Amino acid sequence: MTLTNDELTELLDRMLAGWENEVVEFKEAARQFSADKTGEYVSALSNEANLRGLASGWLVFGVSNTRQVVGTTHLIDVHQRQTLKHHMHQSIDQGLTVREVYEVMHSGKRVVLLEVPAAPRGIPISWKGDYRARAGESLVPLSLDKLDEIRRQSFSTDWTAVSLPGATLDHLDPEAILRARQGFAERYPRLVEELAGWDDATFLSKLRLIIDGQITRAAVILLGKFTSSHLLSPHMAEMSWKLSGPESAYQHFGLPFLLNASALVNRIRNIQLRLMPPNELIYREISKYDERSLLEAIYNCIAHQDYSRMSRIIVIERLDRVEFISVGQFFDRSPEDYMVNELVPRGYRNPVLVEAMTELNLIDHMGNGIHRMVQDQMRRFLPLPDYDLSDPGEVKLTIHGAVIDESYSQLLMVRTDLPIEDVLALDRVQKKLPIRGEAVAHLRKAKLIEGRKPHLRIAEAIAGATDRLADYVRTRPQTDAHYAALVVDFLQRNGSASRADVNAVLVPLLPEMLTAQQKRNKVANLLSKLRAEGTIRNAGTRSHPRWELS
Known part of the structure; x- marks a missing residue:
């Protein structure tokens, strides 16, 4: 949640009065500060915040080590702040980034506060392969006892972290292990030579798929042979694809999920669609579904399924959409939070499985898959993904593969400048879903919608897009x-x-x-x-x- 100026001033006053330095780091940074050094502090503050049970750590620029406000011009430009967040996102191995960059005037001087989210339970945060921590005023490697303390957070509740005493490497699929090595090398190209020297047991221990010499349930789910499903019995390790419509078909996919997730996605018919932009005579061709979004959806089902519920993952392909159904309630926050922002979840149902899938380059950005799927649909001018949480025992994600309202798709073709919040509201309008009163007023003022509640509709006067853009610029605040x-x-x-x-x-x-x-x-x-x-x-x-x- 974004803080107001008064809340930021109060927060900074509390920090200056004497917060513990393991969760707050003050830097003068009168004009600039190293991005790499910032990344090390983000790793350290994230880990320390986790260990102290706090939601965030803070890196503060414009304040000396003696807590005197000196002011700074660091990160004064919006582009600089976005570049820094992107750099953090790319170089922090778990995909975490700065949650927010705040500016506040204190004693007539500018201070910048970077809010660093705490490391998710069970998953320590590293910067370019190194886990960092704070020791007084210094940056130090995260000690083994602290590293183990964070990782042990998942053991008591993580079903996938449980070891299987009867399981051996012979129960794992060699092709799946080879594919896992390829994914790890793609994520960590600097470790390719070292990876070649690891035997399978060492490699899987690095991924925590082997813990204390024993193979975990997470290892069997991702890499187990088809005949190894008995190791998880009576719990199911199965994904089912079903074609529903004028034609019908189905297929079940078992272990190893690492290979069979792609095999399932390949069953989905992904034809080309032709969309006609307004005031043009040439069609634009797009694929019915974005393959990356389909893989992201099935990987999310695998990563966040509640396996203790003894249920399979179900994928239903309909004429105009694909539905992904997994059991277990949405674990942290709401889908809308992730659609708008690139948030990092505060915790996971299956931390060991999630961390391994991240290390294998299956989940590219922790917590950002939903945001990316939304952007992919926006770029393709199609309806946004829907999350149905009406059944508290399951999550259903729908990815659309057809136009619902032609005015919506044409508007996205003309108005590529629309912020994601507006597109989310317009998407709800085309789906005849309610939207908040302030959103209605904003869209109406920008001349993007017509009609009266509850019969709102997207404006059809696409030819007047240039005039509407001028109206929009006048009503939308600039930086x-x-x-x-x-x-x-x-x-x-x-x-x-x-x-x-x-x-x-x-x-x-x-x-x-x-x-x-x-x-x-x-x-x-x-x-x-x-x-x-x-x-x-x-x-x-x-x-x-x-x-x-x-």
């Missing part, structure tokens, strides 16, 4: 960096500006939903921020300011 660049550009051209001049530049561009007073406050705060950063100075008086570039 502070955008407005600041306009002020700097004005001063470069004119030398100086009064407050009335600045108002004349910015006020017409501020969102129409703001009141006149809110717009004046916005301009005042922006000028104060630029002055505190040293970008501009007041060459006039307090009552009659004359702003110039510093």
